[in-house]
Amino acid sequence: MSKRSITDWFxxxxxxxxxxxxxxxxxxxxxxHWLGGIAASALAWQILTxxxxxxxxxxxxxxxxxxxxxxxxxxxxxxxxxxxxGAYVMIIAVYLHGLYIMFNGGYKKPRGLQWVLGVLLxxxxxxxxxxxxxxxxxxxxxxxxxVGKGILTSLGLQSLIPVLFGNGTQLDLFSRLLAWHITIxxxxxxxxxxxxxxxxxxxxxxxxxxxxxxAPAVINKADxxxxxxxxxxxxxxxxxxxxxxxxxxxxxxxxxxxxVYHNIPILFSPYPGPSPTSPQAASVPAYPPWFFLFMYKMxxxxxxxxxxxxxxxxxxxxxxxLIPAFDRSEHxxxxxxxxxxxxxxxxxxxxxxxxxWSVLQPGVPVSPSWAAVVMLPPLLIIAVGVYAIHxxxxxxxxxxxxxxxxxxxxxxxxxxxxxxxASALGYIAGIWAIIDIALSLALNPLAAGPYIGLLWGSxxxxxxxxxxxxxxxxxx
Amino acid sequence: MSADVSAAGPTMGRRDFLKALVFISGAVVVAGMLRxxxxxxxxxxxxxxxxxxxxxxxxxxxxKASELPVNADPKIAIFPYxxxxxxxxxxxxxxxxxxxxxxxPTTVVVPQTGATYExxxxxxxxxxxxxxxxICQHLGCQFPELTFYPPGHKAITAKGFLDRVINxxxxxxxxxxxxxxxxxxxxxxRPLPSVVLEWDPNTDYLxxxxxxxxxxxxxxxxxxPTPKVLANPLxxxxxxxxxxxxxxxxxxxxxxxxxx
Numbered sequence: 244m245s246k247r248s249i250t251d252w253f254x255x256x257x258x259x260x261x262x263x264x265x266x267x268x269x270x271x272x273x274x275x276h277w278l279g280g281i282a283a284s285a286l287a288w289q290i291l292t293x294x295x296x297x298x299x300x301x302x303x304x305x306x307x308x309x310x311x312x313x314x315x316x317x318x319x320x321x322x323x324x325x326x327x328x329g330a331y332v333m334i335i336a337v338y339l340h341g342l343y344i345m346f347n348g349g350y351k352k353p354r355g356l357q358w359v360l361g362v363l364l365x366x367x368x369x370x371x372x373x374x375x376x377x378x379x380x381x382x383x384x385x386x387x388x389x390v391g392k393g394i395l396t397s398l399g400l401q402s403l404i405p406v407l408f409g410n411g412t413q414l415d416l417f418s419r420l421l422a423w424h425i426t427i428x429x430x431x432x433x434x435x436x437x438x439x440x441x442x443x444x445x446x447x448x449x450x451x452x453x454x455x456x457x458a459p460a461v462i463n464k465a466d467x468x469x470x471x472x473x474x475x476x477x478x479x480x481x482x483x484x485x486x487x488x489x490x491x492x493x494x495x496x497x498x499x500x501x502x503v504y505h506n507i508p509i510l511f512s513p514y515p516g517p518s519p520t521s522p523q524a525a526s527v528p529a530y531p532p533w534f535f536l537f538m539y540k541m542x543x544x545x546x547x548x549x550x551x552x553x554x555x556x557x558x559x560x561x562x563x564x565l566i567p568a569f570d571r572s573e574h575x576x577x578x579x580x581x582x583x584x585x586x587x588x589x590x591x592x593x594x595x596x597x598x599x600w601s602v603l604q605p606g607v608p609v610s611p612s613w614a615a616v617v618m619l620p621p622l623l624i625i626a627v628g629v630y631a632i633h634x635x636x637x638x639x640x641x642x643x644x645x646x647x648x649x650x651x652x653x654x655x656x657x658x659x660x661x662x663x664x665a666s667a668l669g670y671i672a673g674i675w676a677i678i679d680i681a682l683s684l685a686l687n688p689l690a691a692g693p694y695i696g697l698l699w700g701s702x703x704x705x706x707x708x709x710x711x712x713x714x715x716x717x718x719x
Numbered sequence: 720m721s722a723d724v725s726a727a728g729p730t731m732g733r734r735d736f737l738k739a740l741v742f743i744s745g746a747v748v749v750a751g752m753l754r755x756x757x758x759x760x761x762x763x764x765x766x767x768x769x770x771x772x773x774x775x776x777x778x779x780x781x782x783k784a785s786e787l788p789v790n791a792d793p794k795i796a797i798f799p800y801x802x803x804x805x806x807x808x809x810x811x812x813x814x815x816x817x818x819x820x821x822x823x824p825t826t827v828v829v830p831q832t833g834a835t836y837e838x839x840x841x842x843x844x845x846x847x848x849x850x851x852x853x854i855c856q857h858l859g860c861q862f863p864e865l866t867f868y869p870p871g872h873k874a875i876t877a878k879g880f881l882d883r884v885i886n887x888x889x890x891x892x893x894x895x896x897x898x899x900x901x902x903x904x905x906x907x908x909r910p911l912p913s914v915v916l917e918w919d920p921n922t923d924y925l926x927x928x929x930x931x932x933x934x935x936x937x938x939x940x941x942x943x944p945t946p947k948v949l950a951n952p953l954x955x956x957x958x959x960x961x962x963x964x965x966x967x968x969x970x971x972x973x974x975x976x977x978x979x
Contacts, residue, residue, distance in 0.1 A: 249742075295758055315762035318755045485748075669737050673744035680751030688757055699752055706741075706748045713741045717734055 254473055264472040265464050267447055269719060272475075276447065277483055278340035284487035285333035286435065292326040293428065302417035305380030306518050313514055313692075320692035321699065324495035324513035330372045332491050334534050337368050345566070345587045348575040349448050351458035355567040357441040362563045364434050369534060371427040376532045378420050381515035382524040387531055388416065390542075397548035456575040456645055475718045482710035485703050493700025499693040510536075510602070528605045537594050540601035543609045555597075559590060576645065581633035585626050592621040662716045669712030676705035765957040769801050769929035771917075772967040774809065782809075782969050783923045784843035789813040790869040795974040797853055797862060798967045800914055800927045802959030805935050806853040806861060807914050807927075808885070809969055810896055812841065815870035819847035820897075827899040829933065829944045831908035836931055836949035838899025838910075842918035843925070850914035850927065851885070851900045854936040857907040860889035867896065868976040877904040885911065886976075900932065909933040909944055912952060927967060930955050 254260055267276075274281075299316060301308035312319040341361060344350060350358035373391070377384040392404050407423065409415030446462045454460040462469070495513035497503060509516055510533045517523040531539050541555030542548060570583050577584040596617060637644075660668075679702035683695050774782045788794055789811045796809040813819045822841030829835070841847045855865045865887040868874045874886035876893045884903055885894040892907035894900050900911035912932035918925055934941040934954035941954060948954070 250738075298759060299761075311762070317757040317760060319758060321755070322758055666734070666737050670740060673737075673740045676744045677747045680747050683751060684754070688754075702748045702751070706744055709741045709744055713737050716737060 250474070259473040259477065260471065262472055264443055264476065265446055265462070266469045266471045267476065268449070268462070268469065270450065271447065272479055272714070272719065275343060277479075278336055278343055279442070280480060280483050281487050282333050282336035282340055283435065283439070284484040285329050285336055285491065286431065287484065288329040288488050288491050289326065289333060290428070290432070292322050292329060293425075295322050296326060297425075300378065300421065302421050303414050305378060305413070305417040306515070309379045309381075309515055315689070317688035318692065318695070320499060320514070321492065321496065321696040324499055325492045325696070326375075327513060328495040329491045330375060331534075332487060332494075334368060334372060336487075337365050341365055341563075342587060342591065346577050346584065347448070347451065348458065348460075348570075348577075348580060348583075350567045351460070351570070351573075351575070353445050353459055353461070354441070354448070357438060357445060358567050359564055360434055360438045360441070362560065364431060364438060365563075366560055367427055367431050367434065371424060371431060372532065372534065374420050374424045374427065378417065378424060379515035380417065380519075381517060382519040382521075382527050383509070383516050383530060383532075385519040386529045387535075388420075390531070393548065394542075394552050397552055399549075451575045452645065454575070456579065458573045458575060460575060470718075475714070478710060478714045478718070482707050482714060485707035485710060489700050489703030489705075489707055491700075492696050492703060496693045496696025496700055499696070501693070530602075530605060533598070536599075536601040537597035539605065540597040540609070543601075543604075543607060544614055545609060545611045562586070576641075578633055578637045578641070578644075581629045585629040588625045588629065589622055592625065593618065596621065660715065665712045665716040669709045669716065672705045672708035672712060676702040676709065679705060763957055764960060765802060766961045767956065769956065770962065770965075771926055771928045772800060772962065773965060774798055774925040774927060774969050775966045777968055777970060779966065779968075781922070781924045784811075784848055784918050784925050785923055787811040787843070787848060788971075789817050789819055789847075790977075791867045791974050792817075792869040792872075792977040793974055794971040795862070795867060795977075796969050796971055798850075798927070798969040799962060800850075800967055801930065801955055801962070803962055804959035805938075805955065807850050808853045808862070808867065808896075809850045809925075810848065810867065811843065812847050812849060812883075812897060813870075819843075819845035821846040822849055822897060825899045825901075827901045827910050827932065829909055829949065830902055830905075832944055834944055834946045834949055836946070838901075838913045838931065839915045842916045844918075844920075844923075848916060848918065848925065849896060850916055851894070851896060851911040852914070852930075852935045855887040855889065855892055855907065856909040856911060856933060856936050856941070857887065857890055857892045857905075859936045860887050862972065863975050864888045866974055866976045869974070872976050874976065909941075912955070 296312065299308060299312045299319070309323070312323050314320075344358065344361070373387065377387050377391075388408060392401075392408060395401060395403050395407070407419065409419045446464055448460050449462045451460070498507050498511065498513045504513075507513070509527055510530055516527055530536070538552075538555050541551045544551045544554075546554065566583065570580060572580065574580050600617065679698045683698035683702070686695050686698075688695060776782060782796075787796065787809070790813045791808070791810055797806050798809055799805055800807050811819055812822055823846075824840035825838050826835050827838045839849070841849050853862045853865060855861070865885060867885050868882045870882050873880035873882045874884055874893065875891075876884070876886060877891060878893070881893065881903070883895075883897060885896055885900070886892070887907075890906050892905060893903040894907070894911045895903050896911075900913055902908070902910050910932055912930050912935055914927050915929045915931060916925055917928050930952050932949055932952065933944040934948060934952040938958045939954040940948055940952075
């Protein structure tokens with residue numbers, strides 16, 4: 244049959260059956276094992292839309308050219324707003340990926356370098372997002388650049404200001420921001436490729452119970468029961484990528500709908516804020532992008548800016564980089580590694596606390612007593628709590644938790660979908676995607692951008708559902 | 720999972736059918752979203768009507784018609800009109816003794832289609848001042864490749880050595896500015912578009928008010944000189960940034976044809 248031969252032909256010309264990528268056990272077809280894949284899918288979307296935006300962005304006229312993309316270029320509003328939300332999705336995926344690895348000991352042998360590259364990718368991702376956000380030249384971008392200069396100065400790095408932000412002219416500022424944005428994006432791509440290469444060479448990390456919760460946790464790639472990468476992993480990856488792209492297109496399109504747009508807080512606005520020279524600029528709170536809200540509050544802390552920055556940004560990064568050196572034990576279960584577990588939980592709690600606080604009291608200086616009231620209780624509760632569980636509860640529960648888990652896990656499939664139902668879902672989703680696209684053809688790309696985005700996002704998600712249904716019906 | 724389904728699974732035929740649908744759905748979604756490549760089509764910029772612009776020098780002082788050098792010798796005057804990327808020649812045409820000559824309105828034929836249009840006559844105290852697009856209609860070469868050969872300075876053309884012509888050294892197209900920019904020799908098939916000028920005898924100021932003739936090279940519709948287009952070449956108004964303000968600056972350049 245011709246359909247068959249197309250797939251075979253595709254596999255043959257790309258030598259997909261000979262790819263060095265590893266096949267994985269069935270249980271790995273679950274989203275927590277694909278968080279890195281989500282970040283990579285978002286990165287792909289960022290590269291595509293970023294290159295398209297390069298056709299119109301003018302450093303000589305940053306704000307006007309950015310708004311021109313939204314208002315005068317066909318599909319421009321979708322491309323620009325999805326580039327913003329693609330960054331958001333990538334940042335969230337990088338956080339989740341990193342936390343999952345941290346709590347499950349994925350940084351241990353043989354994956355130490357993989358972890359270090361991951362931490363660098365995390366820092367580069369936040370950096371490229373900060374610069375991308377500044378490129379719009381809106382009132383928040385202007386503030387962000389000024390704060391960036393202040394942070395460099397507080398660290399004694401004022402000689403870097405001209406390198407990063409130029410000689411003071413608007414043209415040099417935005418030319419440099421654009422050049423840095425692309426340069427850092429290129430570094431991210433390079434580091435990601437090495438990170439991915441190492442992930443394949445070290446092999447994906449198996450679940451704890453398969454290795455007795457002990458490092459080194461590796462899968463024997465020669466195991467004959469492992470099914471090959473092609474076509475299962477390929478199909479799953481395609482479904483995942485469409486899902487991520489669907490979310491990236493759908494979310495900002497909903498927020499950009501005329502009935503919704505004016506009720507969206509500026510932190511999540513799909514479009515840039517007002518120009519710094521416009522009268523509305525005065526009414527905008529001086530927020531950074533939401534992923535730097537924690538730092539905004541840190542800068543209000545009573546220690547002085549340079550210490551705030553070191554505590555808020557430099558120290559956490561150094562600690563993250565050094566985790567594989569601190570924790571050299573063979574334990575993988577979070578309760579066997581109370582120090583790292585507590586560290587992760589405290590860091591995460593502080594991150595959320597500071598971010599929320601920053602939204603509620605933007606730029607309000609923090610008195611030492613308030614800093615203590617907000618920051619110390621989580622530190623004490625988590626540190627004491629994790630230690631207490633580790634010391635008093637875990638020794639009794641450990642045996643059952645590590646070995647009993649295996650039994651509990653096996654019985655989990657009872658709710659599973661029948662294959663016929665999955666096929667039916669696949670048909671519905673596939674046809675739904677076609678209908679969405681057909682409807683989108685009737686809309687004007689300039690006047691109805693958000694509506695086209697809605698239909699595109701819906702089509703991508705439906706297509707993803709169809710691919711996953713096919714995957715489920717055929718390969719599991 | 721119920722036993723009957725897990726044992727047999729869907730039949731091969733049904734699974735193939737789902738696979739085909741997923742393929743089709745994927746192809747439709749990707750093809751439908753390729754429409755997004757319309758993004759690469761830049762928004763049109765330009766103006767909606769021919770602007771009436773006062774000709775000024777680089778310092779913003781109005782050009783005096785009676786002080787314009789005759790025969791573009793040794794300096795040739797160029798100004799943008801109607802958009803910034805549309806340079807035009809400003810000539811005070813004269814005879815071999817350097818005296819301005821009156822240029823009458825004339826009917827110009829477009830060799831490409833045989834259509835005709837009325838080129839304006841000269842303006843100014845002697846009726847000798849005319850202006851043309853400074854972009855060759857053949858393949859778009861501009862000054863200094865396209866330039867005016869004053870009396871006594873001859874260009875090598877397909878019809879021998881000629882002076883008092885606008886000749887393009889890129890491919891040899893030759894135009895006659897004394898006859899409305901009409902084609903003298905190919906390869907061009909279209910005359911040089913004329914800028915319609917006005918002269919205010921009270922102030923001696925010059926104004927550019929509109930264009931007639933083919934659309935300026937490279938702008939929308941320049942290859943289709945129909946009578947309607949020739950009378951009102953609206954394509955000139957698209958494909959370039961508008962000139963800000965009510966004036967357009969004339970710059971003076973050494974004419975290589977006059978010095979050579």
